[in-house]
Amino acid sequence: MFTSIRTGLLAACVVAALAAPVAQAQNVAGNAQAAKNKVSMCTGCHGIPGYKTAFPKVYHVPKIGGQQPVYIVNALKAYKTGERSHPSMVGIAASLSEQDMADLAAYYGAAK
Amino acid sequence: MKRTLTIAALAALVAAPAAWAGDASAGKAKAAQVCAACHGPEGNKPSAPDQPILAGQHEDYLVKALTDYKSGRRANPIMKGFASTLSSKDIEDVAAWFSSQSSDLHSTR
Numbered sequence: 051m052f053t054s055i056r057t058g059l060l061a062a063c064v065v066a067a068l069a070a071p072v073a074q075a076q077n078v079a080g081n082a083q084a085a086k087n088k089v090s091m092c093t094g095c096h097g098i099p100g101y102k103t104a105f106p107k108v109y110h111v112p113k114i115g116g117q118q119p120v121y122i123v124n125a126l127k128a129y130k131t132g133e134r135s136h137p138s139m140v141g142i143a144a145s146l147s148e149q150d151m152a153d154l155a156a157y158y159g160a161a162k
Numbered sequence: 163m164k165r166t167l168t169i170a171a172l173a174a175l176v177a178a179p180a181a182w183a184g185d186a187s188a189g190k191a192k193a194a195q196v197c198a199a200c201h202g203p204e205g206n207k208p209s210a211p212d213q214p215i216l217a218g219q220h221e222d223y224l225v226k227a228l229t230d231y232k233s234g235r236r237a238n239p240i241m242k243g244f245a246s247t248l249s250s251k252d253i254e255d256v257a258a259w260f261s262s263q264s265s266d267l268h269s270t271r
Contacts, residue, residue, distance in 0.1 A: 111223070118215060135235065
């Protein structure tokens with residue numbers, strides 16, 4: 051009896067511990083309004099139609115207006131962890147909190 | 163007459179780079195096999211929120227992304243698997259296909 055309760059509690063704790071990081075990541079809700087004073091670091095490249103990166107290789111910077119917000123957050127996180135490696139984006143993403151990322155994603159995802 | 167010929171020659175020169183780029187119709191066929199299940203046949207209907215819209219994206223950016231996935235420079239196990247099956251020509255073709263499709267993607271302030 052006690053053993054099964056203890057086992058049950060232990061299992062519940064393990065489940066809670068495993069689930070927590072995922073739940074946390076989803077709990078950061080983006081606020082497009084709050085992003086309005088954070089987008090200045092983005093517009094210099096992503097706000098200019100046809101703008102091209104000069105380094106390390108010349109190609110058009112991606113269009114991010116209208117992109118899926120979850121994809122934008124994942125991209126910013128990947129630059130912050132180094133999984134993606136564009137020098138300017140790594141520098142910018144390093145300065146962003148999860149809330150900043152969610153706000154920017156909400157802004158660009160909804161931007162028309 | 164000579165002027166017309168000169169203009170035609172200039173126009174051909176200007177148009178030439180486009181002719182060397184990807185073949186969108188070949189890209190459409192390849193995309194139907196490799197990309198469509200997740201991104202949609204035209205790249206504007208992702209099947210999950212974490213999958214990007216590709217339709218209307220810049221062609222050269224799509225080439226770079228796929229090339230980086232294939233080489234592992236951009237680390238994503240799912241996309242590495244798909245990009246690895248594509249040749250350099252396939253990559254240019256699917257990029258030409260998706261970039262020429264329409265979506266809400268845009269450059270914005």
